[in-house]
Each structure stands twice: as C-alpha cells, then as structure tokens.
Amino acid sequence: MSVAEILLERIRQDGKINGQIVxxxxxxxxxxxxxxxxxxxxxxxxxxxxxxVTKILTAETSGIMLAQAVALKLQVPFIYAKKKRPITxxxxxxxxxxxxxxxxxxxxxxxxxxxxxxxxxxxxDDFFAKGTTLKAIEEIIAQAGATLLGAAVIxxxxxxCDIESILTLDDxx
Numbered sequence: 001m002s003v004a005e006i007l008l009e010r011i012r013q014d015g016k017i018n019g020q021i022v023x024x025x026x027x028x029x030x031x032x033x034x035x036x037x038x039x040x041x042x043x044x045x046x047x048x049x050x051x052x053v054t055k056i057l058t059a060e061t062s063g064i065m066l067a068q069a070v071a072l073k074l075q076v077p078f079i080y081a082k083k084k085r086p087i088t089x090x091x092x093x094x095x096x097x098x099x100x101x102x103x104x105x106x107x108x109x110x111x112x113x114x115x116x117x118x119x120x121x122x123x124x125d126d127f128f129a130k131g132t133t134l135k136a137i138e139e140i141i142a143q144a145g146a147t148l149l150g151a152a153v154i155x156x157x158x159x160x161c162d163i164e165s166i167l168t169l170d171d172x173x
Contacts, residue, residue: 041069081108095139
C-alpha cells in the first residue's frame, strides 16, 4: 500500500472532510501518530533527495513534526519560523502570514543566526491552501538571500502544481 493510500484510509477512518476543510486532529495536527508522520516524511524526503537541500523550513506549529521527519531522512537541520519573536532573537527576518483556518494574521520570524545566504531551502508544511504561509516563507528566504528549492505538504488544497504533496483535495473527493 502506498503512503498516499495509507493516509487516505486514515483520513476516512479518523478524519473528516467538509469541502475545503480537512479535519485530521486525531493523527496529524493535534494528536500526532509518529509512525504515520515518519512515513509521510520519508515519502517527501525521497521526492527531494536528488536536490542539495541544506535546511528544511516550516512555520510554527503544525508543520514541525513533518519538517523534523523530512530533515531526519535528509540528514539536514530544520528551522521553524516562530509566531512570536523571543528577546533572544535580536536580528531576524520577518514576514506576515494569514491563517484561514484560525482566521488570524501573524508575523513569522526566523533568526539571522540560523538562515544564511548559502542555504538551499525546502519548505515543508501540513497543508497548502491559499499560499499565505508559503508567501511569507518565500519573503523570509529572499531577505536572507537564500534559495528556495521546493515546497512540499501533506495535503495540497489548491490547484497549484508546483507544490509537492502526498494528497490533493481532488484525491479526497
């Protein structure tokens, strides 16, 4: 059984689909099934293994577990863009993002100590919907002078074909 089939079966068993809303709280983004996350991470890592990725970048919070799994497989560090800037981060890159699920705007912060011009970055997240998180991440990567090599998510709810995903919204219908 493929990873996509395993995920689809799990969504049908423990999740809920209501139009654009895909509820996966019981195994992906509230309570996390670590075995499933590692399967998903291995699948995404395999799709980018041929590229010279030096860092994985995600947004706090839902993408962290997947980013860690991908980073472990690719043997590179991962960074999560923070939603609040701690006082220990005096120099940073920042960009605004809007969450349609949470209905709120936030600013994402990445320390200048962890993202550098020579970095080749893979963006990883749980969902891709309207693209506002990726847009913010792209702005942060540009501010650093780094290079974005690609973007990967578990579920792509958009029609964009340049986002690698395990499933698309069409797969869930």
